[in-house]
Amino acid sequence: MQARFVIYALLAIAAILLPLVAPPVMNNLILRVGSLMILAISWNLAANAGLISLGHSAFWGLGSYAALLVANRLGWPFFASLIPAMLIGAISAAAIAVITGRLRGIFFAIAMLALSEGLRVIAVMTPEFTGGGAGVFIDQALRPSTQTVAMVTAACAVGCAIIAYWISLTPFHYACRAMRNNENAAEMLGINPLRFRIAVLSLSGAMASLAGGVNIWYSGFLDPAIGFDLHVTILAQIAPILGGIHTLAGPIIGAFATIGLSEVTRVMVGEQGFSLLVYGVILVFSILCMPKGIYGTWLTWSQRKRQTTPTAPSATKAATP
Amino acid sequence: MSLLLQCLVDAILLGGLYSLMAIGLSLGFGVTRIINFAHGEMIMFGAYGAYFASILLGVDPLLSLPVVAVLVAAASALLFKGLIEKVLDAPHINQILLLFGIGLVLQNVAAILWTGDARSVSTPYALTAFEFDTLLVPHGRVIAFVTAAILIVALFCWLHFSELGRATRAVAENGQAATLMGINVSRMYMISFGINAALGSATGAISAFLLTVTPFMGFHMLVKAFAIVVLGGLGSVPGTILGAFALAFAETWVSYYVPDGSGWAEGVSFVVLLCVLIIRPKGILGQAVAVH
C-alpha cells in the first residue's frame, strides 16, 4: 500500500515538472490532458451525487471570463485571477443547485444545458462587458509563459485528483452514493440533500471554472462561442464515461484516452467534425457496450480472473485501490 | 398600437411552429419516460430532407414533407429498436447520455456530409405577404402555422380516435396494465418514437423555408423545446401547446420592445426555463412529471 502511494506521488510530481524538460510542443498536450482531467473529475463528482450535467461549459466559460476580466480590467496576474474564476464557478453552481432543488435527473441535465446556452447569449449581448461576439484578447503583458501555464494545469489536475481521493475517504462519499441511489432514503438517514447538492456542485463548478480560467491564459483569446462551447460539455462527460464513471481512476484514465483518441482522429482525418463524431460514437458505444468504462471493465475482468485462478492468492491484496 | 398588433400576430404564427417543434418531445417523454436529446437532430434532418427535395427535385417543402416525415420516422423507429430500447430500464444517466451521444453523432454526420454552410429553400411564398394597413403577415409564416395546426389536430385525432393512439395513451399511463390489455408495449414505444420523430422532421421541413438550414439548427431548437415542455409540463399535449405560445409571445415581445431585442430573444427560453424551475417545476398543466 505504501509503495503505491510513493509511486503515485512520484508520478504526480513528474507530471507537474514535465513541462520543464519536455519539448515546447508537449505543453499543448499537457495542457489539454490536464484541463480535461480537471473537467472530468469535476463532472464525475457531480455525477456521483446523481447530478448529470449537460452544460459543464457554463462553468468553464464563467471561469474563463472571470479570469480574463480581472486581468484586463484590474490588472490581476495569472495566479490571482484563478481565485475569482473558481469563486464564480462555485457560486453559480451553488445557485443552480438551489434553483433545481429537488429536481434531479433529466431536469438538472436540461437546466444545465440551458444555462450554458443562456450564458452564451448573455456574453454575446453584453459587448461592453465581455467584448461580445467579436471576442477579446487577454492583456498580453500579463501572460505567463506557456510552460508556466502547463505546469499550473498539471498541478491543478493533481490537486483535483487529491481532492476527489480525499472525498472518497470521508463519509461525504457515502452520502453522495446514497443520494445517487435513492434520495428519499438518504434523507431518512439524516442527510440533508440540498446541503449536499450545494456542496458537491460548488466544488464541481469551482473545478470546471478553474480549468476554464487556466485555459484562457494559454489561448489568450475568448469569445462566447469558445467560452460556452458545446465541445467542452461533451469532453467533460466523455472522459469519465470512457474511463469509468463513479470511480476515482476513471476520469484520469478517461482524460488520457479521450485526448489520445482525438489526436489519432486529428492525424488520420484532420477535420473538426470528425472528432465530434468520434466523441458521439464513443459515448454511444460506452453506454451500450461498456457502461462501466475502461477502469470499471478492467476491474471486473481482473476480479473474475482472480476468482477463476486461485493459484495466485497474492493478487487479492491489491484488490482495493 | 399597430406595433402591438404586429407583435401579437407574429407571436401567434411563431407559436404554431413552436407547438409542433415541442409536441413530439413532450409526447415521447410521456410514453417512454425518456427525453429525446436527439429530437433537435430529427428537426434538422427534416429540414435537410426538404432542402434537398427542393434543390435536386424541385419539389416544394410542403409536398416533400410527408415523404420526409415517413423516412425520418422509419429511421428513428429502427434507431429505437437497435439502440435506445436497450436502455429503457437503465439508470437515467445512461438514457440521457445515450440520447445525447446519438444526437451528437447525427449532428456531425450531417456536418461532414453537407458541411456547416447555412442553406435555405426559396419558395414562391417565401417573400410575399398579406398587407393590412401597416400590418404585415408573411405568406410563408401563415402556411407554416396552418401546416403545424393540421398536423397537431391530426395527432390529437390519432391519439383519441384510433386504436393505436388510444393504446399509446394507455401505455403512457400504465405500461404494465397496458400489457394486460394485450398491448405490445415495446412496439408502442417504437411507434410513438417514430411518430414523434416524424413530427420533429415536419417542423424541420417547415423551417426550411422560414429559417436557415444548418447541421446545428437542431440543438438551438432543442433548448427552446425544453423550455416549452418544462413550461407546459412534460407529457401533457395541451400544456405543450400553451407553453409553445407562451414562449413565442415572450420571445416576440422581447425582440420588439427591448433594445437589441432580436439578440436577447434567443436567451428568453433560458430565462423561462429557470423561472419555471424556480416557481412551478410541474409546469402549467403538468401532472406527468416524476420527481426522481
Added chain:
Amino acid sequence: MKPLLSLEGLRAGYDDSVVLEDVSLTVNEGEVVALLGANGSGKTTTMRAVTGLIRPFDGKITFADQDLLAVEPHKRVDLGIALCPEGRQVFPNISVEENLFLGSFCPRSRPSRKASLESVYTLFPKLAERRMQKAGLMSGGEQQMLAVGRSLMSKPRMLLLDEPSLGLSPKMVQVLFGAIAQVAKSGISILLVEQNAQAAFAVAKRGYAIAMGRVTASGSIAELTKSGALQSSFLGSHNPSSNA
C-alpha cells in the same frame, strides 16, 4: 377431463428473491377456483407468472393445451386469459368507456366490442352512468367494477381476479361478488385470489391454500374449511418479512 389452466412446479420471483418455491394447480373449464393465503404467500406472483408480467425461473404453465411460457405476455390475452390486477390499475386519465375499449384491444375480441360493452354495462349499470368520466375520478368500488369489466371486454375463457375486494366496503364487496357469480355462471373459468375467504367461498367450488410459496392444501371448499388447512395457511406464515 383435461384442465384449462395448469401450473406445474412453478418457481418464480423477482431478481434474486424467490417468492414461489413450488406451486402446482389446475383450473378446469367453467370452474371457479380460489387461491387463498396470507400476505406475501405468493398469490399475486402466481397471477403475474400466468399473465407473463414476470418470467418464472422454473416450471410449466399450460393453457388450453398450449405451453404458455412460449407465448409473449401481450399475446396471452388473445389466447383468452385476462387478469384483473391487484390495486385495479385502471388508466386514470382516460374515460371509463375508453378504458373498456382498451380491454378489447386484442384482435380476437375487437369485432364483438359493441356486444361486450353492452354486457359489461348490464353487469355494472354504474359504469354506463359514468361512461364519459375519467376513470381516476371514480370511487374505489367503481374503479374495481371498471377493472373487472375491462378484463371481461377481452372475452376471456379464463379470468384471473387478484384481490377484487381489497379496500372495498362490505356492501360493495357484495355487489361485486354478485357480479362475479354471474360471470361464473356464463361459463368463464375464474381463478380468484382473495384474503376475504368468506366472499371467495360464496363463488368458488374448489380452493388451494398457499403459504410461503408452496401449495399446502387443496380440495373442495368444504374439505378445506373442515381440515383447518386454511387457518394454518393464514396464520402459519413464519416469515413476516417477505412482502410480495
